[in-house]
Each structure stands twice: as C-alpha cells, then as structure tokens.
Amino acid sequence: MASVQTPLSTLSRQRPDSLEAFWMPFTANRQFKAAPRLLVRAEGMYYHDVDDRPILDGAAGLWCCNAGHARPRIVQAIQEQAAQLDFAPPFQMGTPLPFVLAQRLAALAPASLNHVFFTNSGSEAVDSAMKIALGYHRLRGEGQRTRFIGREKAYHGVGFGGLSIGGLPNNRKAFGPLLAGSDFLRHTLDLSRNAFSPGLPRHGAELAEDLERLIALHDASTIAAVFVEPIAGSAGVILPAPGYLQRLREICDQHGILLVFDEVITGFGRVGNAFAAQRFGVTPDLLTMAKGLTNGAVPMGAVLVSDAIHSAYMQGPPGAIELFHGYTYSAHPLACAAALAALDTYAAEGLFDRAIELGEYWQTRLHSLRGLPNVIDIRNFGLIGAIELAARKDAPGSRGYEVFERCFRDGQLLVRCTGDVIALSPPLIIDTDQIDRIVDVLGEMIRATG
C-alpha cells in the first residue's frame, strides 16, 4: 500500500490505492474505474501499461505526440529549462524563449501569419482567436460584427467560446444558451456519395455555398468570423472536398469576414507540411494550434495572427495595453522549451514530410479493411485515418467503444473511438511494419466485435 513516503518514481508506475477522487475528463468514470486502462511510461511508438505490456500508439496519445514519445531532445529541454527558470510573469515582463518560438512559428506558417499569441490549450487558443477577431472588427469601426459561424460536428474545445461554435450536441446540450448569435455551416460528411473514398472525398465542395445562405440570413455586416477545422478530427475525421476551403476563403474575402482555421489537430505535420493551410493552399486570417506544438509534452496552445489583424491592434498610444487578454501561464518557460525542442526534432527528422511519404501506404492498408463486418466507411488523409462502424440499434457508440477496448486489452494497440468511429493518428515516426500491425489488429478486433 502506497504511503506519503512512497517515492514519486514508484507512485507513477503502480496502480493507485484508490481511483475515486480523480474525476476523469470526457470519460465514463464508473466504467473506467471498474476496469482501468493505466499507462505508466512511453518511448518512441509505444506506451507501456501498468502491467508493462507494450501498447502500440495509433493515436499519438490524443493527436499530440507527432514525434513519438520521450524524445531525448524534448526531455532534455524541459529538464534544463525547469532547472534554469521555472516561471516568470508573462504580463509586462518577458523571458527570451517565447520571442524565439514565435519567430520560429511565424517562419513555419503561411507568409502573412507573422504574430503569435500563446495560450495553454487548444480551447484557450480558440477562445483567444474569437476575442482577437471581435476586437479587430471593433478597432476598425465594425463593432457590430459579433456573430460567429461554426460548423455542424465541429470540435473547438470546451471553453464557452469554443462550445458556442462547436457542433457536437453532447458537448453543448447541458450548458445553456452559450454565446448568442452563432450559426452553423452544414458538415461535409456524406456517406451516401463519398463512402470509402481514398483521400479527399470527390463530392461536397458546393457545401461551402452554405456560407452564402448564412450571410443572406444574418447579413455579412453582423458576422465576425468563420471557424473551421480544415479536417474535423474529434467528430470522427471529416474531410473537405477539393475546393471547399478555397471557396470559404473567397466568400469570406468578399464580405469582410475573417476566416479562422482551427489546426489543433492538423498542425505540425499531421497532413504533410507544417499546417493544413499549406497542404490545402488556403491561408486563414487566424490559425489556432496546440497538441503537436510541444509534441504533447507540456500543455501549450497558440494563435497565429495575420499582419493585418495585428497591425490594427498596434495603432493606439504606445503605453496602452492593446489586448486585455492573457493567461498566467501564457508562454510558460517549460512549454516554450518543449515547443522549441519539438520543432527541432520535427525538422531534424523531416517529420513534416512523413505524412506524404507514407500517405499512399497508409491509405492502401487502411482501405484493405473494407468489407469487414459493420465497416460502413473508411476515410484517410495524410497520417489520419478513420473507420466508421455501423451503430448498433439502440446503443450508438457501443460498437466503437468495444473495438477500442479490445484493441487495448487484446491487441495492445491504442486507438481513439468517437462514437462508432475509430480514429487513427499515429506518431509520424511510424514505419510500415507498425502500420501493418495497426491494420491487422484492427481487422481482428472488428471481426471479434461483430
């Protein structure tokens, strides 16, 4: 039995005495605590669970660890930074690393996105982007632009801002009216026309015209910004048809509406290139990121801001605070150190090319699961994949959960299930044998689940 004296190194590797006090996020707590899945260490492509079984990581943790786990450069950077400067106030004080990191991020980003506002999570990045958009319009004398347009099935985190433009009913329904005035584009998932499309779906570019419909309804002069994930991840991997994002950009430009890409999942090589904006050739006005920014090693998010937006803020008296917004832990020294080391690791190993190099193999292997029982769609792009299973009558989500659970227990494979979709996003260091293993285990577990 662990006591107060038990060293941390032991506590972090053994089953806790009690699981009661920790209220786990986005988890069926009672179900989990009856049969916990506990991970205690990780290296490269593998986790190890509390019984020291290696677990192949098919999810990069939670879309975060794009360079794999416990990468030495990142570990060392965090350790050294913790010893040198643990914390410093980010308001009216500075430390060197966020300035260096912001410059590095601006250099990675599309050309016009040259300014960075740091947060501690994707949710905070989204809420920050919403506030930056509102403030920008107000500074330009268009303070009536207060409405946001999101999209059905979108996930933009769990702050009240992100919830208000998010389109997942379970995340919204308990929390009241949220921000007034938001409206939603239709989502782009269309199994009837696009099921089993390799890569981007052929049909659905015309769904961008939905924005014209919302503009006609609300009038462009009331709309601050449109938020979209270039690829919706959390709702089960929803891809845009070629031309869809371009068309959103055109419509936004015609009407003075800001376009925001939420790249919390798609950033840092997940689809090839640093950001999906570059892969799709569409530049937003604001771009949110988190997760892969530090390779998941320390919480951090950020908003990339266009020159035009940033310069609108820099017009007042030099002694005036330009944006009344920020977090105690904005640009935390440990997060900055982890992010710089993550960027170095990505660059040194050419990881932003991996999703393109491996893309075809990934696609072919994933689509080999077509024809298995209950598989109703397979989607892929870059190193993202999704296998959609038919929902059981009266128990939606149970089949997906069962496959996820079997993968972990019997297949020693970590995947993600969202409803009846099995989502995949392995670290970009994956090799073809490991891709084979993911596909083989999934095939076996889908068959076993029935």
Ligand SMILES: Cc1ncc(COP(=O)(O)O)c(C=O)c1O
């Ligand atoms: C697109 C997108 N935006 C925002 C978030 C929220 O990020 P966080 O969980 O770091 O708050 C997520 C998380 O998965 C996401 O996928």
